[in-house]
Amino acid sequence: MRRAVLLALALICLAAPPVSAADSANPKADFKAFRNYFTKRFPKVPLKDFVNGPYSMNADLRKQWVAIDAFPPYQFALDKGKQMFTTPFKNGKTYGDCFPNKGIGVRQNYPYFDAKSGEVITLDVALNQCRQANGEEPLDYTKDDMAALTAYMAYTSRGKPFDIKIPNDPRALAAYQKGEEYFYTRRGQLNFSCASCHVQSPGDHIRTEVLAPAMGIVAALPIYRSEWGGMGTTSRRFITCNAQVRAVPLKAEDELYRDVEYYLSYMSNGLPISGPGARP
Amino acid sequence: MHRHSSIRLAVVISVMGLTTAALAASADDFKAAYAKAEAAENQAGALKNQWSTTEGALKAAKKAADAGNFGEAVKHAEEAEALANASVAQAKEQATAWKNAVVR
Numbered sequence: 366m367r368r369a370v371l372l373a374l375a376l377i378c379l380a381a382p383p384v385s386a387a388d389s390a391n392p393k394a395d396f397k398a399f400r401n402y403f404t405k406r407f408p409k410v411p412l413k414d415f416v417n418g419p420y421s422m423n424a425d426l427r428k429q430w431v432a433i434d435a436f437p438p439y440q441f442a443l444d445k446g447k448q449m450f451t452t453p454f455k456n457g458k459t460y461g462d463c464f465p466n467k468g469i470g471v472r473q474n475y476p477y478f479d480a481k482s483g484e485v486i487t488l489d490v491a492l493n494q495c496r497q498a499n500g501e502e503p504l505d506y507t508k509d510d511m512a513a514l515t516a517y518m519a520y521t522s523r524g525k526p527f528d529i530k531i532p533n534d535p536r537a538l539a540a541y542q543k544g545e546e547y548f549y550t551r552r553g554q555l556n557f558s559c560a561s562c563h564v565q566s567p568g569d570h571i572r573t574e575v576l577a578p579a580m581g582i583v584a585a586l587p588i589y590r591s592e593w594g595g596m597g598t599t600s601r602r603f604i605t606c607n608a609q610v611r612a613v614p615l616k617a618e619d620e621l622y623r624d625v626e627y628y629l630s631y632m633s634n635g636l637p638i639s640g641p642g643a644r645p
Numbered sequence: 646m647h648r649h650s651s652i653r654l655a656v657v658i659s660v661m662g663l664t665t666a667a668l669a670a671s672a673d674d675f676k677a678a679y680a681k682a683e684a685a686e687n688q689a690g691a692l693k694n695q696w697s698t699t700e701g702a703l704k705a706a707k708k709a710a711d712a713g714n715f716g717e718a719v720k721h722a723e724e725a726e727a728l729a730n731a732s733v734a735q736a737k738e739q740a741t742a743w744k745n746a747v748v749r
Contacts, residue, residue, distance in 0.1 A: 395747075395748075398748050398749050399748050402748045545747070546743055549743040549744070549746045549747055550739045550743040551735065551739050551742075551743070552694055552735065552736075552739070553696055553697070554696045554697075554698045554728070554731075554732075556735065558743070558746065560746055564746075564748060565746075608697060611696055611697045611698050612694070612695070612696060612697065613695035613696065613697050613700060615693065621693065
C-alpha cells in the first residue's frame with residue numbers, strides 16, 4: 366500500500382511541468398538578479414549613472430548631452446508644469462492638495478498599488494484622478510500638459526531614490542508579474558520584446574540610436590525627445606516602442622502599461638529620479 | 646501592314662487579359678476574404694497582440710474594394726489574414742516562452 370502511494374506521488378511529480386523561477390513571482394529575487402546582470406555587464410558604469418540611459422553607455426553621446434543640458438530642451442515644459450501645478454482649480458484647490466507633502470518630492474513613490482481599486486496607480490493617473498475629483502477634465506496621457514506636470518513633479522524629486530513597494534497582496538503581486546510578462550514578451554511583426562532592446566542590447570545601436578539599459582530607464586521620465594520634437598510621458602514612450610516593432614500599441618495608461626511601469630520602477634528601486642530627461 | 650495587325654491584336658489580348666484578372670474576384674470574394682481576415686485579427690485583439698501591418702493590410706483591402714478593385718482587395722485581405730494568424734501564433738508561443746528570457 367505504502368509502495369503504491371509512493372509510486373503515485375512519483376508519477377504526479379513526473380507529470381507536473383517543471384517549475385521555473387518565473388512561474389511564481391519573486392520580486393526580491395528578480396530585483397537581485399536584475400541588478401547583478403546590469404552591474405556585471407557594465408562594471409565601469411556607476412550604479413546611479415544607469416538612470417542617464419544611453420548617456421551612461423556612450424561617451425560621445427554623453428558629451429553632446431552635457432552640452433545640450435546647459436539649455437535643457439525640457440525647460441519650457443518645466444516652467445509650464447510649475448505654473449499649472451500652482452494655479453488653483455476653479456474650486457480653489459490645487460494639485461498639491463491631492464498628494465502627500467503637497468506633491469513636492471514625491472515622484473519616487475509612483476507607481477503604487479492601490480488596495481481600494483486593486484490597480485496600479487501611476488503619477489499620471491493620480492494627476493487625472495486629482496483633476497476629476499476637483500471638477501476638471503482629465504488631460505491627454507501622452508504629452509503636452511500631462512508631460513509638463515509630471516516634468517515639474519519629477520524635477521522637485523530629483524536625486525530621491527525610487528521607493529516602490531509591492532504590498533503583501535496577491536493582486537499587487539499579480540500586477541507586478543503581468544508587468545514582468547509584458548516586458549519580456551515578444552510582440553509585433555519584428556518579434557521584439559522590451560527586453561530585446563533594453564536587457565539584451567543596451568549600449569548597442571539601432572540605426573543612430575543608442576539603446577538604454579532597462580535598469581533605471583523610468584527615472585528620467587517624462588522626456589524631451591528630439592525624435593518627437595517635444596515632450597512625452599511614460600505612456601508615449603511605451604506606445605512608441607510598440608509601434609517601432611510594428612505592434613498595435615495599447616491605449617495610454619492601459620492597465621498593462623501601468624503594470625510594466627510598476628515592474629520597471631521596482632527594478633529601479635534605490636536609483637535616483639533624474640527626470641525630466643532629454644533624449645535624441 | 647500585317648505586322649501592325651499583329652501588334653493591335655496583341656494589345657487587345659493584353660487588355661482583355663487584364664480585365665479578366667480584375668474581374669476574376671467579385672465583391673462576394675472580397676467580403677469572404679475580409680471576414681476571415683477580420684476574424685483572425687479579432688482573435689489577435691483578444692490576445693492583445695495585434696500587428697500594425699495587419700491593420701494596414703485590412704485598410705488597403707477596404708480601400709481597394711471601395712474603388713471596385715476586388716482582385717487587389719482580396720490580395721490584401723489574404724495578406725491581412727496571414728499576418729493576423731502569425732500574430733496569434735506569436736502570442737500563443739510567447740504565453741510561456743517569455744519566461745526563458747527573464748534575467749535570473
